[in-house]
Amino acid sequence: MNGLVHELATVSSPDAEAISTVLHAYGAALKARNVEEVLALYTTDGVIMPPHFPASAGIDSLRASYTRIFSTIELVITFQIEEIVLMSPEWGFARTTAEGTKTILALNESEPHANQELFIMKKENGKWLIARYAFSTMKPLVQNGIQRS
Amino acid sequence: MNGLVHELATVSSPDAEAISTVLHAYGAALKARNVEEVLALYTTDGVIMPPHFPASAGIDSLRASYTRIFSTIELVITFQIEEIVLMSPEWGFARTTAEGTKTILALNESEPHANQELFIMKKENGKWLIARYAFSTMKPLVQNGIQRS
Numbered sequence: 001m002n003g004l005v006h007e008l009a010t011v012s013s014p015d016a017e018a019i020s021t022v023l024h025a026y027g028a029a030l031k032a033r034n035v036e037e038v039l040a041l042y043t044t045d046g047v048i049m050p051p052h053f054p055a056s057a058g059i060d061s062l063r064a065s066y067t068r069i070f071s072t073i074e075l076v077i078t079f080q081i082e083e084i085v086l087m088s089p090e091w092g093f094a095r096t097t098a099e100g101t102k103t104i105l106a107l108n109e110s111e112p113h114a115n116q117e118l119f120i121m122k123k124e125n126g127k128w129l130i131a132r133y134a135f136s137t138m139k140p141l142v143q144n145g146i147q148r149s
Numbered sequence: 150m151n152g153l154v155h156e157l158a159t160v161s162s163p164d165a166e167a168i169s170t171v172l173h174a175y176g177a178a179l180k181a182r183n184v185e186e187v188l189a190l191y192t193t194d195g196v197i198m199p200p201h202f203p204a205s206a207g208i209d210s211l212r213a214s215y216t217r218i219f220s221t222i223e224l225v226i227t228f229q230i231e232e233i234v235l236m237s238p239e240w241g242f243a244r245t246t247a248e249g250t251k252t253i254l255a256l257n258e259s260e261p262h263a264n265q266e267l268f269i270m271k272k273e274n275g276k277w278l279i280a281r282y283a284f285s286t287m288k289p290l291v292q293n294g295i296q297r298s
Contacts, residue, residue, distance in 0.1 A: 047244065049265050051200070051285035055231070055244070082204070088237035093269055095196065095204070095281065116198050118267055118283035120242055132244065134267035134283040136200035 016084040018128045019092050019121050023079050026130065027098070030077065033070040039063060042130045043122050049134040074103040077113055092128070094119045097138065114138040165233040167277045168241050168270050172228050175279065176247070179226065182219040184212060191279045192271050198283040223252040226262055241270045241277070246287065263287040 022041055029037035039059055047057045048065055056065035077100030086092045095118055102113040120132040171190055178186035188208055196206045197214055205214035226249030235241045244267055251262040269281040 049244070049267060049285065052288060052290040054287060055265055087240035091236035091240065093281065095198070116204055116283070118198060118269070118281060120267070120269070132242065132267060134265070134285065136198065136283065136285040138203060139201060141201040 013084075013086065015086055015092065015123070015128070019084050019094055020081055022121070022128050022130065023081065023094060023096060023119065027077060027079050030075045033074060035063060035066045035070060038066050043124060046130055047132045049132075051136055072105060074105060075113065076100045076103075077115075079117070090123045091131075092121045092123075094121060098135075162233075162235065164235055164241065164272070164277070168233050168243055169230055171270070171277050171279065172230065172243060172245060172268065176226060176228050179224045182223060184215045184219060187215050188212060192273060195279055196281045198281075200285055221254060223254060224262065225249045225252075226264075228266070239272045240280075241272075243268045243270060247284075 026038065026041050029041065039062055042059065042062055044059050045057065046059070046062055047055050048062060049055045050065065050069070053065070056062050077098040079096045079098050082095045082097060084092060084094045096116070098113070098115045098117060100113050101110050103110040114137065115135050116138050117133065117135040119130055121128050122131040123129075175187065175190050178190065188211055191208065191211055193208050194206065195208070195211055196204050197211060198204045199214065199218070202214070205211050226247040228245045228247050231244045231246060233241060233243045245265070247262070247264045247266060249262050250259050252259040263286065264284050265287050266282065266284040268279055270277050271280040272278075
């Protein structure tokens, strides 16, 4: 988007800085594969929309979803923040890309990871939290002769 | 989410109804494979985040992205609205699922289509428009022995 707006939004606003901090904390919780640490970053009605699975809405459903994810894969990724936009005193969104390594635990196989993310953030009791989270792979549709879908 | 909140949000608010109308117009524009009809539903700084491709930001980039999409596939899908939330007088979001048929034009092959979508909507000059749009497939990770990624 507009580089200046991006910079102003991410540098000069305490709210944007707080949102950025939450996103990096989320990356750290993924790396640690710590379900409760992840859940503490979500609103109680939070929703994740993971590719290939129906959305998980609410803390109990999120717990089941992250328990599944962390039992299957290890993610060591870093979020690059493309933009943070404040929509109201209580709502913001962040668009990010994440690169790093995904390890399939059962196979002990690692591969490069490249996703893009859209986070809707909500400020509750003075704390920015993840309210909705959608993402998708940025891997090419066809790679090494394998057609992805 | 909460069925009652969902119903109130989608039934009783003129803004939520207007957002719903835009989403169904988007579905119709996809079916018609009409690039300009799609672009008219986006803000000028709108962003699509299509799986397997980097985000396309701004009308020119969106035009290129939809031209590519419509030259490759035909989508006949219907959006089911899971929730619409108004975040401020100018911002809202919608979470949807879309089912229907995707046809790969080069192969003339059709397959069932099931995606989930997160739309961030912005009201500009009295009209709700798509500001950010992320989505992913809901197809199982492994299907007919094919591992998807």
